[in-house]
Amino acid sequence: MARTIRFHEIGGPEVMRLEDVDPGRPGPGEVLIRVEAIGVNRAEALFRSGSYIEPVRKLPARLGTEAAGVVEALGPGVNRFEEGQAVSVVPSFSANDYGVYAERAVVPAAALVHRPDGVDAVTGAAVWMPYVTAYGALVEVGGMRAGDTVVLNAASSGVGLAAVHTANRVGATPIAVTRTRAKARRLLDEGAAEVIVAAETDVPRRVLALTGGRGAEFVFDAVAGPGVAELARAVAPGGTHFLYGGLSGLPFAYPGFDLGMPAWNLRTYTMLETTRDPERLRRAAAFVTSGLRGGAFRPVIDRLFPLEEIVQAHRHMDSGDQFGKIVVTVRPGAS
Structure with missing residues (x-):
């Protein structure tokens, strides 16, 4: 048996329970891992609350798609990994099928990447979702x-900070947008070329000024909602506005016609486009691993919580006060 987080009803953080559950044996193409650390992601809060892009199909349900651990057993047909090997789990599967909020968990071998030498479990659980996204x-x-x-x-999120580091690594210029001035200094310290405080500044006007009137080749938007129309004014001709989250929780109308039909590309993105494509995942893993080895990449850890405090971890995430990634650590057999 392994201590495992499950929920028996849709709702807030309080619906999660720590229960003893048999993790089972790995089947074809699967691996059993001993979990050491878990990356906590907003998708899990949305899934638990019934507002994710994929509904909960059955209860009780598990949670978690990102973790670091050690291989304990291999299912038939798995030959890329060995027992005792340090690995990370990258989000690539349905939360209806697997979950890593547990001491031990069965996951698809296709969702595993080798953990580079010198990368500890907390880093291994926190780095992949942000940087691969x-x-x-x-x-x-x-x-x-x-x-x-x-x-x-949402530049102070784990993904936002990873995007700042990624832009710097390829020689691009990251401009961070934050709601208030409270996090501005830390964003500059993390490598943002400029921080725009949305509550104080006309964001698109400032972007145009910073780019000599050209606009930004990319907008990386975790908020969506009515702000899409505003940020669209900051996109350079032929540029791309990526929607990878909907933190506002609000709808929006396509603004292209109201803006005079600019050459503006609006596109949704989830990291599953990368992690479910073996070749894309191979390239992403090489990119992230080289960044880790060279020191350009590192996860920014906001707080660590033990598995027993998963409810508090989700409440902290729901508060929106974090700067970087929330990680849950696992101590097998802890009470």
């Missing part, structure tokens, strides 16, 4: 390159 959209799909400008809202 940023790389997959901006580099793999968008083709971001040296000299480009990218505007990032």
Whole structure:
């Protein structure tokens, strides 16, 4: 048996329970891992509350798609990994099928990447979702390159900070947008070329001023809602506005016609585009691993919580006060 987080009803953080559950044996193409650390992501809060892009199909349900651990057993047909090997789990599967909020968990072998030497479990649980999301959209799909400008809202999130680091690594200019001045200094310290405080500044006007009137080649938008129309005014001709989240929770109308039909590309993105494509995932893993080895990439850890405090971890995430990534650590057999 393994201590496992499950929920028996849709709702807030309080519906999660720590229960003893048999993790089972790995089947064909699966691996059993001993979990050491878990990356906490907003998608899990949305899934638990019934507002994710994929509904909960059955209860009780598990949670978690990102973790670091050690391989305990291999299912038939798995030959890329060995027992005792340090690995990370990258989000690539349905939360209806697997979950890593647990001491031990069965996951698809296709969702595993080798954990580089010297990368500890907390880093291994915190680095992949943010950096693969940023790389997959901006580099793999968008083709971001040296000299480009990218505007990032929700810039103090794990993904936002990874996008700042990724832009700097390829020679692009990251402009961070934050609601208040409280996080501005830290964003500059993390490498943002400029921080725009949305409550104090006309964001598109400032972006145009910073780019000599050209606008940004990319907007990386985690908020969506009515702000899409505003940020669209900051996109350079032929540029791309990526929607990778909907933190506002509000709808929006396509603004292209109201803006005079600019050459503006609006596109949704989820990291599953990258992690479910073996070749894209291979390139993403190489990009992130080289960044880790060279020191350009590192997860910004906001807080650590033990597995027993998963409810508090989700409440902290729901508060929106974090700067970087929330990670849950696992101590097998802890009471």
